[in-house]
Amino acid sequence: MPDRKVALVVGASRGLGLGLVQAFVSRGWEAIATVRDAHGRDALETLAGNGLVSIEHLDINRPEDITALRKRLSARVLDVLFVNAGVSIDPSIAAEDVATQDFVDVMVTNALSPLRVMGALHDLVGPEGVVAAMSSGMGSVSDNAGGGWEIYRASKAALNQMMKSFAIRKGDGRTYIAMSPGWVRTEMGGEGAPLDVETSASGIAETLIARSGARGIHFVDFGNRPLAW
Numbered sequence: 575m576p577d578r579k580v581a582l583v584v585g586a587s588r589g590l591g592l593g594l595v596q597a598f599v600s601r602g603w604e605a606i607a608t609v610r611d612a613h614g615r616d617a618l619e620t621l622a623g624n625g626l627v628s629i630e631h632l633d634i635n636r637p638e639d640i641t642a643l644r645k646r647l648s649a650r651v652l653d654v655l656f657v658n659a660g661v662s663i664d665p666s667i668a669a670e671d672v673a674t675q676d677f678v679d680v681m682v683t684n685a686l687s688p689l690r691v692m693g694a695l696h697d698l699v700g701p702e703g704v705v706a707a708m709s710s711g712m713g714s715v716s717d718n719a720g721g722g723w724e725i726y727r728a729s730k731a732a733l734n735q736m737m738k739s740f741a742i743r744k745g746d747g748r749t750y751i752a753m754s755p756g757w758v759r760t761e762m763g764g765e766g767a768p769l770d771v772e773t774s775a776s777g778i779a780e781t782l783i784a785r786s787g788a789r790g791i792h793f794v795d796f797g798n799r800p801l802a803w
């Protein structure tokens with residue numbers, strides 16, 4: 575029997591991260607899923623019953639958590655590292671009005687911490703593997719026609735820019751992907767979003783599989799469509 579492919583999904587307690595774990599498992603992959611507290615384990619515990627899911631602890635904003643996870647996984651080889659964790663903020667807040675700490679919290683969680691996770695874990699990913707983070711169409715500077723979501727947009731644009739720099743600096747032959755999931759019905763996306771989690775997560779998994787071995791850095795959506803930076 576061939577070795578199973580392995581995906582590490584960071585931020586998998588609910589929403590798109592949980593959906594991504596389900597998408598990989600339904601394709602016969604093993605998934606290592608991270609949560610930041612006991613409550614986050616609930617939905618994953620059910621999935622873990624099939625033997626293809628293991629649960630790890632990680633708050634991406636705690637560097638000591640990242641170091642500890644790196645040590646626990648040091649013998650593993652990953653086919654996909656996917657940093658999904660992210661937060662939003664009241665979309666109506668203008669840049670000049672946001673409280674400094676609120677700005678810092680969003681930027682650290684959505685941009686700095688994903689890069690720290692990548693920095694610590696990317697070398698566990700095999701040469702044909704994929705290192706990805708959940709960006710957003712709102713991370714595109716050139717496609718910002720509508721405005722709004724100023725702080726969130728900035729955090730995802732910063733994520734894109736830092737990922738691009740990381741991939742260029744490493745130049746290691748792995749494939750790097752900044753992913754837009756579309757607008758999806760989750761706690762963050764809200765009930766009015768047009769996409770369900772399964773549709774987006776399945777599309778993301780297929781896109782990652784299709785782009786494995788492509789090398790370089792790509793900004794794409796869940797339908798494998800390239801996006802403008």
Ligand SMILES: NC(=O)c1ccc[n+]([C@@H]2O[C@H](COP(=O)([O-])OP(=O)(O)OC[C@H]3O[C@@H](n4cnc5c(N)ncnc54)[C@H](OP(=O)(O)O)[C@@H]3O)[C@@H](O)[C@H]2O)c1
Nearest residue numbers: 585587589590633634659660708710757758760761762763
């Ligand atoms: N939904 C959309 O329409 C949409 C569109 C574009 C991009 N995105 C992006 O997609 C990703 C997932 O969003 P979602 O819609 O699934 O949102 P969600 O339902 O709010 O889920 C957010 C996930 O991130 C985790 N998380 C937040 N801060 C974390 C931290 N410091 N350390 C570890 N995990 C943390 C949460 O864990 P807890 O359960 O512990 O809080 C949860 O698993 C985010 O990066 C988001 O920006 C979503």
